[in-house]
Amino acid sequence: MRIADRLNKLLLYLALILASLIVLFPILYAILVSLMDPSEVNTFPPKLIPASPRWSNYLEVARSVPVGRYLLNSLIVSSVVTLGQVITASLSAYAFAFMNFRGKAALFALFMSTMMVPWEITIIPNYLTIRSWKLLNSYPGLILPFLATAFGTFLLRQFFMQIPRELEEAARIDGCSRFLFFRTIALPLARPGLLTLGAYTFLSVWNQYLWPLLVTNNRLMRTVQIGTRFLMNEEGLQYHRIMAGVVLFMLPALVFLLWGQRYLVRGMMAGSVKG
Amino acid sequence: MERLEPYLCIAPSLTVLAIFVFYPILRSIYLSLFLTDPLGNPKVFIGLEHYASQLSGTFLQSLLVTIKFVLYTVPVGLVLGLILALLAYQPLKGTRFFQLVFSSPLAVSAATGATIFLMMLNPVSGIVNYVMGLLGIGKVHWLTDPRWALWAVGMVSIWLRLGFNFVLMLSGLQNVPEELYEAALVDGAGPWARTWHITLPMISPTIFFALVVGVIHAFQVFTEIDMMTAGGPSNATSVVVFQIYQEAFRKYEFGAASAQAILLFIVMVFFTYLQFRLGERRVHYQ
Numbered sequence: 294m295r296i297a298d299r300l301n302k303l304l305l306y307l308a309l310i311l312a313s314l315i316v317l318f319p320i321l322y323a324i325l326v327s328l329m330d331p332s333e334v335n336t337f338p339p340k341l342i343p344a345s346p347r348w349s350n351y352l353e354v355a356r357s358v359p360v361g362r363y364l365l366n367s368l369i370v371s372s373v374v375t376l377g378q379v380i381t382a383s384l385s386a387y388a389f390a391f392m393n394f395r396g397k398a399a400l401f402a403l404f405m406s407t408m409m410v411p412w413e414i415t416i417i418p419n420y421l422t423i424r425s426w427k428l429l430n431s432y433p434g435l436i437l438p439f440l441a442t443a444f445g446t447f448l449l450r451q452f453f454m455q456i457p458r459e460l461e462e463a464a465r466i467d468g469c470s471r472f473l474f475f476r477t478i479a480l481p482l483a484r485p486g487l488l489t490l491g492a493y494t495f496l497s498v499w500n501q502y503l504w505p506l507l508v509t510n511n512r513l514m515r516t517v518q519i520g521t522r523f524l525m526n527e528e529g530l531q532y533h534r535i536m537a538g539v540v541l542f543m544l545p546a547l548v549f550l551l552w553g554q555r556y557l558v559r560g561m562m563a564g565s566v567k568g
Numbered sequence: 569m570e571r572l573e574p575y576l577c578i579a580p581s582l583t584v585l586a587i588f589v590f591y592p593i594l595r596s597i598y599l600s601l602f603l604t605d606p607l608g609n610p611k612v613f614i615g616l617e618h619y620a621s622q623l624s625g626t627f628l629q630s631l632l633v634t635i636k637f638v639l640y641t642v643p644v645g646l647v648l649g650l651i652l653a654l655l656a657y658q659p660l661k662g663t664r665f666f667q668l669v670f671s672s673p674l675a676v677s678a679a680t681g682a683t684i685f686l687m688m689l690n691p692v693s694g695i696v697n698y699v700m701g702l703l704g705i706g707k708v709h710w711l712t713d714p715r716w717a718l719w720a721v722g723m724v725s726i727w728l729r730l731g732f733n734f735v736l737m738l739s740g741l742q743n744v745p746e747e748l749y750e751a752a753l754v755d756g757a758g759p760w761a762r763t764w765h766i767t768l769p770m771i772s773p774t775i776f777f778a779l780v781v782g783v784i785h786a787f788q789v790f791t792e793i794d795m796m797t798a799g800g801p802s803n804a805t806s807v808v809v810f811q812i813y814q815e816a817f818r819k820y821e822f823g824a825a826s827a828q829a830i831l832l833f834i835v836m837v838f839f840t841y842l843q844f845r846l847g848e849r850r851v852h853y854q
Contacts (some may be wrong), residue, residue, distance in 0.1 A: 301759075302660065309655055313669045316652070316730060320672060323684045339695045388577035407589045411788060411836060413809055413829040417599065417816050418592035421608045428583065441584035443663040465714065471573060500677035502791040507817060518679040522795055525683065532687050543680050550675035554668055557735055 320543070327351070327536035334532045350537040357534070358527055360541055362513055363520035368545070370435045370516060371498040371507075377436070378494050379487055382445030387475055389446065390453035391461055407443040420507050430511040439498060443489050452480060452486030485556065492553030499546050517542040573614050573672055600827035606820040614623070618827035627828050629803065630811040631835060633718065638786040640722040646778055648726065648834050649733025654763065656734075657741045667738065674731030678724075678791035685724045686711075686796060714804035721792050721805055728792070729785070733778055740774025741767065768851045776851045787836050808832045 297498070326334060328346040354360060389401055419438050428434035456479060464474045480487070505516045515523070521542055528534045600618055602610035622628075652670045673681070688696050688746050690709040697707045710720035748766050757765070768775075790809040793799060799806035799814070808828065817823035 305655070305658055305660060309660075309666045312652060312655060313666060316670055316727075317672060319681065319684045319688065319727065320676065322688065323680075326687065335693060337693055337698070339698050347833065381584065385578040385581040388574040390575070393572040394571070394574035397574070400582075404581070404585070407585055409837070410589060410593060411784070411829075412835055413788065413812055414596045414826075414833055415589055415592035417608070417812075417822055417826055418589055418595035419596075419816075421822075422587070422592075437584075438588040441581040443581075443585065455682060457780075469569055496675065500679075502677070502679055503795075505814070506794075518677050518791075521679040521683055523678070525686070535683065536684070539680055539683050543676060546675040546677070547672065550672065551668065554671050554735075557671070557674070 295449060298420060299506045308317070320547075323536045323539055323543075326532055327540045328508055329533045331531065350533050351541065354524075354528070354534045354537040354541070358520065358524065359471050359513060360520070361537060363515055363517045363542065364545065364560050366432075366435075366514060367516040367518075369432060371495050373432070374439045374498045375495045377440040378442060378445045379491055381441040382449050382490060383480060383483070383487065385441075386449035386453055387447045387479060390450050390456075391458065391479070399444055404446055408447070415509070416503065423508055429508050430514045434508045435505055435514075435516070438504070445494070448482060448490050449486050452483040456482050488553070488556040492549070492556045495549060496553070499549075596826045596829060599823050600830055602823045604820075604822040608820075608822040610823070614823075618824050622824065622827055622831060626811060627808070627831055630806050630808045631832075633803070633805065634787060634789075634807040637663075637718060637722060637725075637789060637805075638783055640719060641725045641786050642779065642782045645726045645729045645733050645782060646775065648730055649778070650737050650775070652730070652734045653737035653741055654767070657738060668733045671731045673728055674735060676728060678728055680726050681728045682792045682795035685720075685727075689720055701842065703776065712801050714801045717797050717801055717804045721789075721796055724792050724796065725786070725789060729782065733782070736778050737771065737774060740771040743774075744770040772851045773853055776843075776847050779847065781841060783839055783843065784836060787839070818826060 322341075325341060325343060327350055329340070329343040329349050329350075331376070333340050333343055385404070389397065389404075409470070415438075423429060423434045423437070426434075428437070460478070461474055464478065465471070500518065501516070502518045502522075505519050509515050509519060521539060524535045524538045527539070599608075599610060601613060601615055601764050603612040603614055656666045656670055688694050691707060691709045692696060692713070694710075696710070701707065710715050710716050744767060748770065749762060752762050752766055788809055789807055793805050793807055793810045794813070797805040799810050804809065809832070812828045812832070813824045814826060815821045
């Protein structure tokens with residue numbers, strides 16, 4: 294290998310490491326502060342590394358804030374919405390990709406047009422709807438509006454379209470019912486799409502802010518994002534505890550990303566550019 | 569039965585969309601023409617009066633703040649995302665690790681990011697001011713100085729959005745056919761020439777897509793604003809969505825807030841249209 298190549302490689306690694314440190318800094322710093330002693334947090338100049346990790350910060354924040362309950366609420370809402378969206382989207386995407394029916398083009402256009410509508414326009418009437426159904430401070434109130442999206446339908450349709458229609462026709466001739474084909478052949482073939490939609494939906498619902506802020510005011514129904522907002526009030530300016538809470542609330546999404554990152558990378562462009 | 573099947577398949581999606589998207593659009597338009605009571609019931613029909621008063625006052629002011637925010641955050645975010653993607657796409661050992669690191673902000677919610685930056689931007693004990701002090705720059709009251717607050721919130725937004733921009737650009741890079749690079753290599757093109765003449769034109773649709781989506785996203789910023797500045801200091805960060813939230817859920821002026829939401833939508837459609845008009849010509853599709 295030539296010296297120039299090696300130098301190039303070295304520089305590239307240096308750039309990668311430097312960029313990583315910058316990108317990761319806020320997350321790393323939050324973790325470091327979450328392990329600090331209260332006296333260490335307030336020293337000036339600020340310390341980076343805690344003298345000895347103080348794990349009890351996590352217990353303390355869990356004692357003063359219902360951390361477990363927030364996590365559970367977010368987990369329930371995100372999981373149910375994800376499952377619901379995968380089901381509703383795969384069904385409608387299947388219809389749009391494989392079936393012919395009256396009004397198909399118009400219905401598809403109607404679906405797609407909803408992708409252009411920003412949620413600000415829908416949020417006030419939706420809040421009024423959920424309130425009139427007496428669903429404030431309830432799981433259904435947090436879940437129902439997100440059980441279907443045009444985006445999900447569109448994404449999965451792109452994956453279904455890659456399955457040749459002749460395959461379905463052949464299966465039908467062999468006596469395979471439509472539903473059986475959908476479940477045993479189409480869905481498994483569209484697996485990457487389902488995983489992409491699942492990963493994307495789970496993360497975005499987990500990170501929702503304004504909707505749960507509006508429909509929950511009961512301390513026990515808050516999700517982690519709203520919990521994060523109130524950490525500041527409930528913990529004063531005790532940054533070591535606030536960060537312990539923040540890290541606990543961030544952890545599930547980070548773990549989830551660790552698993553789902555490749556699906557996000559692969560699926561992201563599936564809808565917008567040909568592969 | 570056979571003929572009903574397609575309709576049964578789309579019925580669940582259609583029902584949810586009808587209740588939570590189609591109906592609300594019409595309802596918003598309707599509400600925007602009325603004075604509403606604090607419960608959100610339309611009371612007095614006033615026609616376009618909300619629109620007229622918004623266009624002469626609060627809305628224009630908050631729109632200006634929002635456009636500034638878009639201009640501060642979107643270009644920087646795109647360039648940074650692209651640089652990270654180019655770095656992490658090199659055929660090196662361990663790039664998977666760096667790819668994961670660069671997409672990590674994707675897992676950080678705006679609420680979490682805002683909380684962490686609130687600590688880092690603390691004017692007295694915060695690490696950002698400390699580092700600025702080391703570099704010989706004076707302390708900045710990031711969130712309480714009207715000249716800096718929007719930049720400070722913008723910085724958080726750029727970081728939060730970095731994971732998304734990176735993932736998008738990376739998937740764009742992965743779609744560039746390998747043969748093009750091989751051909752260029754045969755022609756003796758160096759890494760810069762390859763990036764400039766092959767990579768960038770080939771991923772221009774991705775960049776364009778990221779731009780359009782990024783602008784739409786930035787127009788809708790709310791969480792960071794609500795948590796870090798609550799629209800202040802002296803309305804310096806009072807973006808449109810924050811105004812809508814205030815109007816509807818603090819002052820219970822659902823009619824006026826609906827009018828603002830619809831105006832925002834119109835502005836967003838206009839900007840998206842503008843980008844397509846100006847951008848499409850420069851984008852190279854395969």
